[in-house]
Amino acid sequence: MTTQLAPLPVVIPLAAAGILAGLNKFTPRRLADIVSILVSAAVLGISLDLMNAAARQPILYWFGGWTPRSGVALGISFAIDPVGAGLASFASLLVLSAFVFSWRYFESVGTLFHALMLVFLAAMCGFSLTGDLFNLFVWFELMSAAAYALCGYKIEEVGPLQGALNFAITNTVGAFIVLTGIAVLYGHTGALNLAQIGRALGSDSSPIVIVAFVFIMAGFFVKAAIVPFHFWLADAHAVAPTPVCILFSGVMVELGLYAVARVYWSDMDGPFAPHRMALTSLLLSVGTITAAVGGMMCFAQQHIKRLLAYSTISHMGLMLIGFALLKPAALAGVALYVIGHGLVKSALFIVAGILLHRYATVDELRLHGHARRLHVTAGVWVFAGLGLAGLPPFATFLGEAAIEDAGEKAGQGWVWVVFLVSAVLTAGAVFRVGARVFRGWGTRQKSARGSKEIADKPETTPSRRGVPPQLFGPAAVLAALALAVGVTPGVRGVAQTAATRMADAAGYQAIVLDHASIPVNPPPVEHVFPMSSVLRGVVATGLALALAALSLSRYWRREYIVFKPVRGLISGLQQVHSGHVGDYVALLTLGVAAFGIVLPVLMKLGL
Amino acid sequence: MSLLPFAIAAWLFIIGLYGVVTSKNFVHLIMCLVIVQSSTYVLLLAIGYKVGGVAPVFAGVKVGTPAVDPVVQALMLTDIVVEATVAALLLALAVQAQKRFRTLNPDKLQELRG
Amino acid sequence: MLILQIAILVMVAAAGTAVVLTRDPTSQVIGISFFGLLLALMFFIFQAPDVALSQIVIGAVALPLMFLLTLAKVRLNVDIARISDQQNAKRKENEEAA
């Protein structure tokens, strides 16, 4: 029965979007709101159901009934495992909150906004559930097309247009790189189905396979905002409307990493099996750089949305580190981290949206002490900040602990340092903003950016009367969920089972191509986390608070010798983040070249 | 010689990117993106080609005649539509950007820095 | 490989390069339309008539048309901006004179 539901997470929102857009001129705004909320709730329900069923037995759905003939897939399949269905559920949850939030938010939009968001949802679901490489690309493009339009939505301002242009151009280049990789892989194996490609490749690690994977990886890393492919992200997030930011940061960029993980675990684990160390070393270093660059840039921002965007980059680096360990246990950690991070980050973006709604700016220095009376909103902000720092028992902590644990077992015991630094920098920045804006701590400073500042306009008529529940409600719920997921008993076991299933390439191939069924393993026993990881979570939070306090104190502005190199480094980084799309594409090309040279060299060195 | 089609695909890819990187006009830049995309056409076409194969249209041709790969052609059709629509979106953004900034030159857009 | 195939591939590469190196967008549109036609011809030669047909209608007609319309619109915007600038300047002058 549940199998019959498989195409619906894609089909229902598409149909609804078609109808809403067609009847654009005849549909009242509220009706569109209600329809969209109902549709995303329905998709959430169906995806959760699929996830449940897939935990017992992965779901296979051949569109048009074209089942494979003697191992050759003729059509397109959904191969739904718990990770894919879980991501689809998560995406629909965030879309649902975005719709609730925009109930009051956009006061002058027609139904086209709803159509765009619904298609965005359909594309994310298709992307998570598909078992076909080219189909993955199609949903990737659909997701991007909707995202470009949503990003440039506020055409009356200058910022959004530049942000959307940078976003659209870099991501389009990324998509072409992915397509090139797919084409090369197709030329080599004559297959587009992920399972069939995996079987055809076996353990073949010839140059063509490596380069195809490099292209696919680099292209999806553009979406995942991994250094040096990340430049578009801060520009796009700073300018996109708040409900759209929720989806961008909460799930879209993570889907970029998901695609790499999916392709790796279904096709590339065989070829890279003797060379795992090479891939791990490359990705661990890239992840570490991403986490560091994102963290430093985050701390240097005063535009709150941009600050949150850089924090997303930093956390993407952490998730990449989790993937780079190439272990199911670490993958389970990444899954938990994606959920935890997506929830708290969405809550933070919603609070930023509330500030924009009330005060018509999101500049930290201009807002100094302005929001003293928003106690509940302030509470949500700090609460979500604790989640960002990875304080136990938030879901982010669970993910972090699992990744660190897997790192230690894989001989990479230093991973926790990166997590600590990233948490201190990003959560420190969030706490600093909170103290300044909601409490008025620290000295009042003139906004240094002056006329160069991104012009923010309110997305509504600013109102000074309280914050309506449709605005902060979703933020509070999402932040609370991040904690709830963390304390749910058995959640680690579920993640572990899901990750093990995703990482089982042979099982995946047998299910898709041979219609085999896989015995269900009982969820593994959850061992208690060592005291050290709990301690690390607490210490990270404490250090973040200390850093926030230090940066608000008068010592911060003195020219101590220790601050000098840090300031130099940050201003150098700021130079590179120039907002110039030519620079971005040049660095993107550099990234592709670096991946394409370093990975084969590392493999040659026998790592 | 048999590498020629692939070399041309690679060439179109990097020359298009060169245009994107050095462009001084967004409309020019978008046309360069079209060139980058055409590289994927050449690649797909070259992958699916069979010497002496007929087109995969079996009207008046007996089934079983060696034919080129229909799958890459279906992929290219998708690719072409994607190209046109993404270009349209980018052009719309460029038109609006020009209206606000009064320039189409990426060098002169300085809103988002740091 | 046939001489014809080699020739069309080389022509596509050359035309693509020329389009990139043409810095004036208006002449570039003519170039990209020609490039689109060459691609369509290439698709015919390599036994892809379906693709060739859509390349002709989209790559050689619809897409260049969109580029032209964009350029026209940009030119219109420039004119409008100039006129409103002139008006503003005149208004300012009048105010100052008053």
Added chain:
Amino acid sequence: MSRRVRSVLFVGSALAVFFVYLWAARGLPRFGHYQGPYGDVINQVGVFERHATDLVTAVNFDYRGFDTLGEEFILFISVIGVTLLLRQQPEEAKDEQDNMAKNDESLGRDAPEPSDATKVMTLALVGPLVAFGIYIVTHGQLSPGGGFQGGVILATAPLLVYLAGDYKTFQRVASHTVVEIGEAIGACAYVAVGLAGMAGGGLFLQNVLPLGTTGNINSAGTIAVISAGVGLEVAGGFVLLMHSFLEQALSLRLRSKQ
């Protein structure tokens, strides 16, 4: 980065990418020796299973029909995106039109009236063009063509009316609301055909119609229906795209005619 640094950085990286690309391409099957299996299997079974002679169309609208659904919505959503991005702000619309009228005056150019010969010639082309478009849409399963190609051809017909200077007729033929609804119907038709497969107890996009005789126009079952729907959607989508880019000029010209 300065222009120079950027160029040097790019050229170096691009050369590296070029060689990495070729390094991989050396591992591909030699040019002209496609080895399958995917395409070869389709070439073997496609005609018998789907009663369609154009296998590219069969792959597009049936074997890999789910891709094409996504692709159709890429077009659909881009049209919406362009409409949204090119929408006129209420306050600026009036301003702009005033300025535009002044601009035309100052340049001494009124919206130029096409000559009668041009009018007759272009309008005479509309009929054959529409017929050709419909032919391409409906024969997709038999010969090269199909919904996408035919749809674009159909979309050029209203444009010819515009070029002929018959703006009133253009507005009637290409009324924004009507085209918008038509486009949406085309898009939803695809979804509906897919759901029909499920309603019959089968799978999404499974064929539910009789396959007919290979080579006949009403053969190939759902492929023909999907092709027609896609044709409608694509035609509508491209007309809307042109509409968005033409909008300002159009409103001005209609005014000048009054």
